[in-house]
Amino acid sequence: MAEAIAIGNLTRRFGPLVAVNGVSFTVAPGEIFGLVGPDGAGKTTIMRMLAGVLSPHAGTILLDGIDVVAAPERAKPHLSYMPQRFGLYEDLTVAENIRFYAELFGVPRKERIARGAELLEAAALGPFRRRLAGNLSGGMKQKLGLICALIHTPRVLLLDEPTTGVDPVSRREFWAILYDLREQGVTILLSTAYMDEAERCTRLALLHAGEIRSCDTPQRLKQAMPGALLAVPAADPRAVRAALGGVPGVLGLLLMGDRVHVRVDDAARAAPLLAARLAGPNIAHGEIARVEPGIEDVFVALVGDATKAEAA
Amino acid sequence: MSLRRVLALGFKEFLQVWRDPRSLAVALLMPLMQMVLLGYGVSLDIRRVPLCVQDQENSTESRALVEDFVASGWFAITRTLPDNAAVRTAMDREQCIGALVIPVDFSRVLAATGQAPVQSIFDATDTNTTNIAIGYAEGVISLATADFAARWEAAHGTRPTRVGVVDFEPRVWFNEGLDSKNFIIPGVVAVILALVGAQLTSLTISREWERGTMEQLISTPVQPIELMLGKLVPYFAIGLFDAAFCLAAAIFWFRVPFLGSIVTLALTTSLFTFVVLGIGYLISVRIRSQIGASQVALVLTMLPTTLLSGYTFPIDQMPAAIRALTFIVYPRYYVSILRAVFLKGSGVAELAFPMLALTLYAVFIIWVAARAFRKSLD
Ligand SMILES: Nc1ncnc2c1ncn2[C@@H]1O[C@H](COP(=O)(O)OP(=O)(O)OP(=O)(O)O)[C@@H](O)[C@H]1O
Ligand SMILES: [Mg+2]
Numbered sequence: 001m002a003e004a005i006a007i008g009n010l011t012r013r014f015g016p017l018v019a020v021n022g023v024s025f026t027v028a029p030g031e032i033f034g035l036v037g038p039d040g041a042g043k044t045t046i047m048r049m050l051a052g053v054l055s056p057h058a059g060t061i062l063l064d065g066i067d068v069v070a071a072p073e074r075a076k077p078h079l080s081y082m083p084q085r086f087g088l089y090e091d092l093t094v095a096e097n098i099r100f101y102a103e104l105f106g107v108p109r110k111e112r113i114a115r116g117a118e119l120l121e122a123a124a125l126g127p128f129r130r131r132l133a134g135n136l137s138g139g140m141k142q143k144l145g146l147i148c149a150l151i152h153t154p155r156v157l158l159l160d161e162p163t164t165g166v167d168p169v170s171r172r173e174f175w176a177i178l179y180d181l182r183e184q185g186v187t188i189l190l191s192t193a194y195m196d197e198a199e200r201c202t203r204l205a206l207l208h209a210g211e212i213r214s215c216d217t218p219q220r221l222k223q224a225m226p227g228a229l230l231a232v233p234a235a236d237p238r239a240v241r242a243a244l245g246g247v248p249g250v251l252g253l254l255l256m257g258d259r260v261h262v263r264v265d266d267a268a269r270a271a272p273l274l275a276a277r278l279a280g281p282n283i284a285h286g287e288i289a290r291v292e293p294g295i296e297d298v299f300v301a302l303v304g305d306a307t308k309a310e311a312a
Numbered sequence: 313m314s315l316r317r318v319l320a321l322g323f324k325e326f327l328q329v330w331r332d333p334r335s336l337a338v339a340l341l342m343p344l345m346q347m348v349l350l351g352y353g354v355s356l357d358i359r360r361v362p363l364c365v366q367d368q369e370n371s372t373e374s375r376a377l378v379e380d381f382v383a384s385g386w387f388a389i390t391r392t393l394p395d396n397a398a399v400r401t402a403m404d405r406e407q408c409i410g411a412l413v414i415p416v417d418f419s420r421v422l423a424a425t426g427q428a429p430v431q432s433i434f435d436a437t438d439t440n441t442t443n444i445a446i447g448y449a450e451g452v453i454s455l456a457t458a459d460f461a462a463r464w465e466a467a468h469g470t471r472p473t474r475v476g477v478v479d480f481e482p483r484v485w486f487n488e489g490l491d492s493k494n495f496i497i498p499g500v501v502a503v504i505l506a507l508v509g510a511q512l513t514s515l516t517i518s519r520e521w522e523r524g525t526m527e528q529l530i531s532t533p534v535q536p537i538e539l540m541l542g543k544l545v546p547y548f549a550i551g552l553f554d555a556a557f558c559l560a561a562a563i564f565w566f567r568v569p570f571l572g573s574i575v576t577l578a579l580t581t582s583l584f585t586f587v588v589l590g591i592g593y594l595i596s597v598r599i600r601s602q603i604g605a606s607q608v609a610l611v612l613t614m615l616p617t618t619l620l621s622g623y624t625f626p627i628d629q630m631p632a633a634i635r636a637l638t639f640i641v642y643p644r645y646y647v648s649i650l651r652a653v654f655l656k657g658s659g660v661a662e663l664a665f666p667m668l669a670l671t672l673y674a675v676f677i678i679w680v681a682a683r684a685f686r687k688s689l690d
Contacts (some may be wrong), residue, residue, distance in 0.1 A: 022618075044358055048527075048689060050319060051531045052531065052687075053527060053530050053531050053687065054688065054689045054690060055688060055690055072687075073533065073535075074689075076531065076532060077533045079531070080531075081527075081528065081531035082528070083524070083527045083528055083531075085524045085527070086524065087524055087525055087527050087528030087529075088525065088528065089324065089328065089523075089525055090523070091327070091328050091332065092324065092423070096324070096327065097318075099321075100320055100324050101532070103316055103317060103319075103320030104320060104533065104534050105532060105533065106314065106316060106317075139576050148528075227635045258457045283428040311462060
């Protein structure tokens, strides 16, 4: 039983909609595994089934060897789940929430106090322990959620979009805590909509319409992306994108702030063609250069290809 | 089962009620308001009470007094009658609910001594209306008295020797001691407890769903039975507090004679509170919105307690089919227990049947409620 999480062929429907469709993956102990996908991809549904609060229509879930589908209650003492929507009591203070969850998991008093202080310190929430949770800022709420999830020692930590709406400083504190946990051997499964955050995971599953498109380390996912990537900086990137559609060798176009990422089959051959196309309508642009793809590029490449394949 | 988790849940729930003005109002103000409302009857604003007059004198003074009754707006003079027998007939025919009797020497006695007796007779079948009508009549008489005192002073230069110028002697027929109050008030306590208790717990589970706290809660090892007990603990304390308040009001404010023992009262009240809270909790488990749960709780407790518990409509006068139905209406047992404990001083031995019925109810509700909750979002 080497895997901390092993799910096989997991399926869940809501009426006619197949929210999760035959999803399989495994997570090794101590990994930070990321579920990445657009809204409605099925991230939350997978998390809920793993947490034992929603039953799958088909498939298996093993958590440290415990069959979650058959006996969710046996798995619950060993996992912590932080839902996407804030799930703590807004009319209880920070300290009261922490204490409540510690009691539910049977954490001894001494341990609760020591661990609570440590976590509050790490999350910079120490001064707010007497504040009602409802009066915390969005980022503070998320950090409190993490503290409550960690007040006992879970083997598996499930975090559903934990840093959405959290400022960069708090996000850094958040990740520092996650890295610490990883050192302690806690397995972490998180979903995220932030691509920079996805890059910090040890492995990623790219999820689209309830199915896994690809699953690997961020590094290998990027290497496996078909084609090469050219960046075209421009004052009006929308005009650039509009102009480059249909150029031979162009596989995909992605707006990235002040530049356009152009995925091509052959960088050396395509670069001059792009420059020539932009010269016609006289669209101003910077130097066209080859860049390393990010996870977002990989994702769009995969999903774009898939939609094309479906259309064909 | 873990006692620790039960206590943690109970403490959490207590903090939430304590900090929620709405729950606190239901817990503490609702019993007070209902005790006043139901205790004094809903018909507080009675106008134009039909009144008969038996004016044996028919003098200027006596007609002036009758005129005062009419002018007050609270009374309508339906008839003028010759004697007591006629008054009784009029009441039986429901032509009036009270009569004002002015003696034959009214104005003479009044002029000579400055005070004269007037009698009023009321039909006490409807205790509440009668109480209110007597209050009105006292008001009219005291105004007339003040007026007469002023005129007396103007004429004689001194105040009359005694202030009670017109003596008012209300008498009540058919129910001399107004003791239907003693019968109704214990029932009122049962109604209030049923209403408040079910209201309190009907919100506890739906609140977790609506506020989004349930998802995280069911991802912990907490067991359904722990959740239920934890949630009932603080409301049980509140329920007993409310019960103590209402029972104390019944004894000390409404002066219902209390012949039984406090222990019997506490025991049976705890049992009933438990049943009522369990029903509220069960509703809460089944209905996920707070508004919905609260309304269902209202209907499920209000209807049976007011109509079928025997609190206002005597059970032995109901049609047989409905009488049979009352056996599953749990408040009827508590209503009959309370009446027996208050008025007859019954102990546990005499109350074995209703207590057993309540116990069975408690066990059944708790069993169903504990199983009804599923730790799942489906
Ligand atoms: N309880 C439900 N009833 C009906 N449909 C549901 C339910 N929960 C989820 N869905 C549907 O299942 C699909 C997957 O939803 P899910 O919440 O898992 O997506 P997600 O990846 O978490 O999205 P987001 O990034 O918006 O949180 C969506 O189309 C959603 O509308
Ligand atoms: Mg989601």
